[in-house]
Amino acid sequence: MDYFAQQLINGLVLGSIYGLIAIGYTMVYGIVGMINFAHGDVFMIGGFIALITFLILVSFGLTAIPLILLVVLLVSMAITALYGWTIERIAYRPLRHSFRLAPMLSAIGMSFVLTNYSQVAQGARVKPIPPFITGGYTLHESPDGFVIQLSNIQIMVVVTTIVLLAIFTWLVSRTRLGRDMRACEQDQTMAALLGVDVDRTISMTFVIGAALAAVAGLMYLLYYGLVDFFMGFVAGIKAFTAAVLGGIGSLPGAMLGGLAIGLIETFWSAYFSVEYKDVAAFSILIVVLIFMPTGLLGRPEVEKV
Amino acid sequence: MTAKPATGIPSLLKTAFVNALIALVLFSLMVGIRTEAGSDGQLTYVTRFGELASLVAIVFGGSIVIELLRQWIGPTGTEKLVPPAIQSGMSFVGRYLAPALLIFTLLVPVIFYDQRYILDLGILVLTYVMLGWGLNVVVGLAGLLDLGYVAFYAVGAYSYALLATNFGWSFWVCLPLAGILAAFWGVLLGFPVLRLRGDYLAIVTLAFGEIIRLVIINWQELTGGPNGVTGIPRPSFFGIPLDNSDDGLAARLGIEYSATHRIVFLFYVILALALLTNWVTIRLRRLPIGRAWEALREDEVACRALGINTTTTKLTAFATGAMFGGFAGAFFATRQGFISPESFTFQESALVLAIVVLGGMGSQLGVALAALTMIGGFELFRGLETYRMLVFGMAMVLIMIWRPRGLIGHRAPTVYLTKAQAISSDLVKEGHG
Numbered sequence: 218m219d220y221f222a223q224q225l226i227n228g229l230v231l232g233s234i235y236g237l238i239a240i241g242y243t244m245v246y247g248i249v250g251m252i253n254f255a256h257g258d259v260f261m262i263g264g265f266i267a268l269i270t271f272l273i274l275v276s277f278g279l280t281a282i283p284l285i286l287l288v289v290l291l292v293s294m295a296i297t298a299l300y301g302w303t304i305e306r307i308a309y310r311p312l313r314h315s316f317r318l319a320p321m322l323s324a325i326g327m328s329f330v331l332t333n334y335s336q337v338a339q340g341a342r343v344k345p346i347p348p349f350i351t352g353g354y355t356l357h358e359s360p361d362g363f364v365i366q367l368s369n370i371q372i373m374v375v376v377t378t379i380v381l382l383a384i385f386t387w388l389v390s391r392t393r394l395g396r397d398m399r400a401c402e403q404d405q406t407m408a409a410l411l412g413v414d415v416d417r418t419i420s421m422t423f424v425i426g427a428a429l430a431a432v433a434g435l436m437y438l439l440y441y442g443l444v445d446f447f448m449g450f451v452a453g454i455k456a457f458t459a460a461v462l463g464g465i466g467s468l469p470g471a472m473l474g475g476l477a478i479g480l481i482e483t484f485w486s487a488y489f490s491v492e493y494k495d496v497a498a499f500s501i502l503i504v505v506l507i508f509m510p511t512g513l514l515g516r517p518e519v520e521k522v
Numbered sequence: 523m524t525a526k527p528a529t530g531i532p533s534l535l536k537t538a539f540v541n542a543l544i545a546l547v548l549f550s551l552m553v554g555i556r557t558e559a560g561s562d563g564q565l566t567y568v569t570r571f572g573e574l575a576s577l578v579a580i581v582f583g584g585s586i587v588i589e590l591l592r593q594w595i596g597p598t599g600t601e602k603l604v605p606p607a608i609q610s611g612m613s614f615v616g617r618y619l620a621p622a623l624l625i626f627t628l629l630v631p632v633i634f635y636d637q638r639y640i641l642d643l644g645i646l647v648l649t650y651v652m653l654g655w656g657l658n659v660v661v662g663l664a665g666l667l668d669l670g671y672v673a674f675y676a677v678g679a680y681s682y683a684l685l686a687t688n689f690g691w692s693f694w695v696c697l698p699l700a701g702i703l704a705a706f707w708g709v710l711l712g713f714p715v716l717r718l719r720g721d722y723l724a725i726v727t728l729a730f731g732e733i734i735r736l737v738i739i740n741w742q743e744l745t746g747g748p749n750g751v752t753g754i755p756r757p758s759f760f761g762i763p764l765d766n767s768d769d770g771l772a773a774r775l776g777i778e779y780s781a782t783h784r785i786v787f788l789f790y791v792i793l794a795l796a797l798l799t800n801w802v803t804i805r806l807r808r809l810p811i812g813r814a815w816e817a818l819r820e821d822e823v824a825c826r827a828l829g830i831n832t833t834t835t836k837l838t839a840f841a842t843g844a845m846f847g848g849f850a851g852a853f854f855a856t857r858q859g860f861i862s863p864e865s866f867t868f869q870e871s872a873l874v875l876a877i878v879v880l881g882g883m884g885s886q887l888g889v890a891l892a893a894l895t896m897i898g899g900f901e902l903f904r905g906l907e908t909y910r911m912l913v914f915g916m917a918m919v920l921i922m923i924w925r926p927r928g929l930i931g932h933r934a935p936t937v938y939l940t941k942a943q944a945i946s947s948d949l950v951k952e953g954h955g
Contacts, residue, residue, distance in 0.1 A: 252721055262552070269551045272567050292551075299547055311923045317720075318667070318879050319926035325872045326918025333912040338552050344565060450868070454732065461725045492740040499729035503714050506726060510717045 219363045224487045230371045230440065232479025233378035237433035238456035239463070239471035240385070241426030247402045247466040248422050249313070254324035255304055257453015258331035259427050262300055263434030264444040265335055267293040268344055282350065293435055294428040301427025302420055336446040343445040350439060374436045381432060382472060389468065394421055458502050464515020473513060538585045545581035549574055620887050627793060631786040641785045645792055645857060647897045649850055652796040654877040654889040656846030659803055661875065662884035663812065664839035665819025667724045670731025671874050674704040674844040676738060676866035678851025683751040683861050684744070693757035697852050704848025705841040712840035716833055731871055739863045750862025757856045759787060788857055795853060799846045800886055815839050876918055882928030891929055
C-alpha cells in the first residue's frame with residue numbers, strides 16, 4: 218500500500234509534466250487542425266534555455282533560490298515562446314490552407330531542425346545540473362521501514378501545474394484572447410468576418426503552447442536534473458499520446474491524458490518491467506482508441522455529406 | 523518573416539532588422555553560450571558571441587534577399603486543371619522520362635562498374651524507391667496516413683535475419699515469408715485502426731512503430747536487443763553462392779572473382795523488387811480493389827453507400843503496403859549482413875513518408891524522383907556530418923512550402939468519361955483516415 222502511494226505520487230508528477238506539453242499539442246490541433254510534431258522539441262529547447270539561464274545566474278553569484286527560479290522561468294518562457302512564434306511563422310503559416318499532410322511534414326522537418334540545431338549548438342552529451350531544490354517531507358513511515366516521500370520538487374511541479382492550469386483556463390474562458398481562440402476553433406472564416414484577427418490568434422496559440430512547454434522543460438530539468446538534445450522526441454510522443462488519449466482538441470482531456478500516461482508508465486515500471494513501460498503506454502492508447510475512437514473526452518467527429 | 527508587403531528600401535530594411543532582432547533573441551542563449559562539462563564534472567559555459575553575431579548577420583542579409591526575391595517573382599496563382607500546353611509537355615516528359623530512367627538504372631552497374639560508392643548509393647536509393655512505392659499504396663492510394671511504416675520494414679528484416687541465422691534458410695525462401703509476415707502484421711495493425719480517422723490513425727500507427735522497435739530492443743533472447751543480429755547470410759544466385767569458393771558463381775563461369783559481382787547482383791535484385799512493387803501497384807490500381815482504395819480516399823461515406831466493404835479495403839491496403847515493406851526489409855538485412863533496432867527509428871518512417879508526399883502522393887514516377895532527390899541530396903551533404911540532419915530538416919520544410927503538393931503535381935485518373943486527362947492534384951482528396 219505504501220509502495221502504491223509512493224508510485225501514485227511519482228506518477229502524478231510525471232503526468233503533470235506530460236500534461237503541460239500535451240496542452241500545447243491539443244491547443245494547436247484544436248485551432249489549426251494539425252499535429253505540431255515540433256512541439257516536443259520546443260519543450261526540449263525550453264529545458265536547454267532554462268539550463269543555460271540557470272548556469273549564467275549561478276555564475277554571477279546569485280544564491281537566492283526563489284529569485285533564480287523566477288528569472289529562469291520567465292526567461293525560458295519568453296524565449297521559448299518566441300521559438301514557438303517563429304516556427305509557426307516560418308513553417309506553418311505558408312501552409313495553412315494547404316492540404317493536411319503538408320504542414321505535418323513541415324512540422325516533422327522542423328522537429329529534425331530543432332533536434333539537430335541543439336545538438337550542433339550544445340553538443341550531444343547529457344547536460345546534468347546538481348540537485349537544486351532538495352528536501353521534502355516524509356508522509357508516512359510503515360513499520361517495515363518503507364517511507365513515503367514527497368519531495369519539495371514534486372510539490373513544486375504539481376503546484377506549478379495547477380496554478381498554470383488555473384491561469385490558462387481563465388485565459389481561455391474569460392479573456393478576449395480566449396474568446397478569439399474558441400471562435401477560430403469553430404470557424405476561422407466566420408471569426409475573421411466578425412473581426413477576429415485569425416493570424417494573430419493562431420500566433421498567440423503557438424506562443425502560449427510554447428510557453429507552457431518551456432515550463433514543462435524547466436520542471437523536467439529540475440525533477441530529473443538533466444537535459445539532452447534528444448529528450449524532445451520521446452517526451453513529445455508521450456505528450457502527443459496523452460493528448461490523443463484525452464481526446465485531441467479538448468483541454469481538460471489533455472491534462473487527463475497526461476496524468477493517465479504518467480500513471481500508466483510509473484505503475485508499469487513499478488510492478489512489471491521498466492523496459493516495457495512505453496510499450497504499455499502505447500498499447501493502452503491503442504486499446505482505448507478501439508473502444509473510444511475519439512479519446513476519453515473528445516467529441517465524436519460528425520461527417521456531413 | 524513579417525507578412526506585410528515591403529515596398530521600397532526603408533521597409534525592406536525594417537523587416538530585415540526586425541528579423542535580425544528576433545534571431546538575436548532566439549540564438550542568444552542557444553548559440554551564444556555553449557555548455558561544457560567542466561574539469562570537476564560540473565557544467566560550465568563558454569561564450570560564442572562571434573558565431574552569434576555572424577548568424578544574426580546571415581539572418582539580416584538573408585531576409586533582405588528573400589524579400590527582394592519575393593517582390594521580383596510576385597505572387598503565384600494556383601491552377602486547377604493543368605493547361606493544355608503544360609499537359610502535353612507533361613505527357614511528353616511522362617512518356618519518355620520513366621523509360622529513360624529505367625534504361626539508365628538498368629545500365630548503372632555497367633557504367634559505374636568500378637565505382638563501388640555509386641553502386642552502393644544506387645542500391646540505397648532503390649531501397650527507398652521501393653519503400654516509397656510500398657507506402658504509396660497505403661497513403662497515396664487508400665489515403666490512410668501511416669506514420670509507422672518502418673515497423674513492417676523491421677519485421678521483414680528481422681524475419682529474414684532470424685530465419686537465416688537460426689535455421690539457415692536461404693534468402694529466396696525467406697523473401698516471400700518476410701513479405702507474408704509483414705503483411706500479417708499489417709493486418710494486425712489494420713484491425714484496431716479500422717474505426718479511427720485522421721490524426722488518431724496517425725498516432726496509432728506511430729505508436730505501433732514504436733512498440734515494434736521497443737520490443738525488438740528489449741526482447742534480447744530473440745533479437746539480440748540493441749546489439750542486433752550479426753552474420754546474416756548473403757543472398758545466393760539461385761543456390762550458387764557469390765563468393766570466392768570453388769563452387770562460387772565466378773569459378774563456375776570461369777571468370778575471375780571480384781567482390782563487385784555481389785554488389786551488382788544486389789543492385790539488380792532490389793531493382794527487380796522495386797519494379798515488382800511498381801508493376802503490382804499499377805495493375806492493382808486498375809483492379810476493383812485498387813479502385814476501391816482510391817474511392818475510399820475520396821469519400822468513405824459514399825464508398826459505404828455504394829456497398830464497398832471498407833473493412834477489407836482498408837485491411838488489404840495495409841497488408842499490401844506492409845508486404846512490400848517486408849520485402850524491402852529482407853533485402854536490407856541481406857545487403858547489410860547486420861541489423862539493429864537503430865535502423866528502424868521514427869526518422870525512417872518520416873523519411874519514407876516525406877518521399878511519398880514529395881513525390882506527389884500517388885504518382886509512381888514522382889516517388890522515384892523524390893527518393894532520388896532526398897537520398898541523393900542526403901548523401902551529397904555527407905561531408906557536413908552533424909549538420910547533415912539540420913540541413914535535411916530545413917530542406918524538408920522548404921520543399922513543403924515551395925511545393926506542398928509534391929514534385930509531380932498532377933494525376934492521371936484510371937477511370938474517365940471520354941478522354942484521359944491529367945488533373946491537378948489539388949482536386950484529389952487525401953482521405954480522412
